[in-house]
Amino acid sequence: MAQNEQTALEPRKTPVQARAAVTVGAISEATIQVLLSHGADRLTTTRVAKRAGVSVGTLYQYYPNKQSLLFALLEDHLDKVSAAVEAACERARGKPMAEMVKDVVEAFVDAKMARTDISTSLYRIAGDVGGPALVRQTGLRSQKALGAMLETAPDAVLRQEKFAIQMVFAAMAGASRSVLEAGASPAMVRNLRDHLVLLCQSYMAVATQPRRLR
Amino acid sequence: MAQNEQTALEPRKTPVQARAAVTVGAISEATIQVLLSHGADRLTTTRVAKRAGVSVGTLYQYYPNKQSLLFALLEDHLDKVSAAVEAACERARGKPMAEMVKDVVEAFVDAKMARTDISTSLYRIAGDVGGPALVRQTGLRSQKALGAMLETAPDAVLRQEKFAIQMVFAAMAGASRSVLEAGASPAMVRNLRDHLVLLCQSYMAVATQPRRLR
């Protein structure tokens, strides 16, 4: 998935009629399926269109090019995860820190596991040009929300250390990905939740300590 | 980067003369550079050959196809990281657990940061077909080594819980990648080392506790 010089993220047409919305939905689902069955290298717009049961010309009605199709899916997914984290942060304001951490971790994992097919398939394109930047961009939203929430913790104060927050998200991302790419069986997902909560709680307990000793 | 039905990982020819070894080295370096400058989608064998200062036919003397070129680089890199972890585990046998964890984390980070260009560029191909499986495979070596080392800790006993070990590596991978894709400035790398040690130590301190309470 490469950066295109055109307005890569602008749809050519936005669906108006209901049948068009259905078509765009089918294209999205088909894209995920082809990513999973053929990988990014073998994903062609023709193959996606066929899988979706539409013509390739229709696909280009809604997406100016192949890259914008893929980018749209990635962005949508990242937005959903970020929104889930932000909501959890909002709900957990004022709680003890350990509880805060637990809520956020579980929200993150739940969002990642809502559709394991989507999460898993998008890793195939997320590493190439443009992907990491988008991940970082939406990640900033989540980190900001977490930071704001932590400020309201009645039992701990985090130093103005943004790195610790980044670490938490990076660890969550790494762990989730590891599980997703290994098939994400229910048992694994349960383990992931439990251990990730433990990992982040124990880390945050230490990361918030230095200031408490003053 | 997709799986090819041919013997994708077999070189067509192994360099014998010194000048051939130099050529293969130049091809590897050029591949990294093209991955960084153009991304995976825009990486072509022709472009790599030109960047390396050799003909495209020469490239195909040593690699049967494009995919095997990329796979070879990825595998080499993962092997180096794994070897570094294994060596650290060997050296840290019998030490207190916190020290063990510190040594391993630092070995991992050092291996990842030895050549940030290589580490960073390979993320561009590591997510597509075949990459995650390879990551998992070499990851098993590292996990095995870590498990064996932890068995020799004089002050802690880890339950026969392989998941905790996987978590440590997943967290390290996630955090390292986050820093690498953000440019890996010296300050960031220092922070990464410190915080990653803290993260893994605090987690392992808790993960080894349950058995201690018996």
Place this chain on the structure above:
DNA sequence: GTGATATATGAAGCATCCTTCAGGTTTGGC
């Protein structure tokens, strides 16, 4: 110096695929 082997070259064959657009079909308001 000779000859066998190793190594290098790059034009081109050919497969692939992105994208378009002329033409057809469906929807919804009047």
Place this chain on the structure above:
DNA sequence: GCCAAACCTGAAGGATGCTTCATATATCAC
């Protein structure tokens, strides 16, 4: 029913790039 707008079709234009192979050059042992 008519008509404009929305939507759909898929063949094909043309660009791209993987890979090969006939030919040329360099190395090394005798």
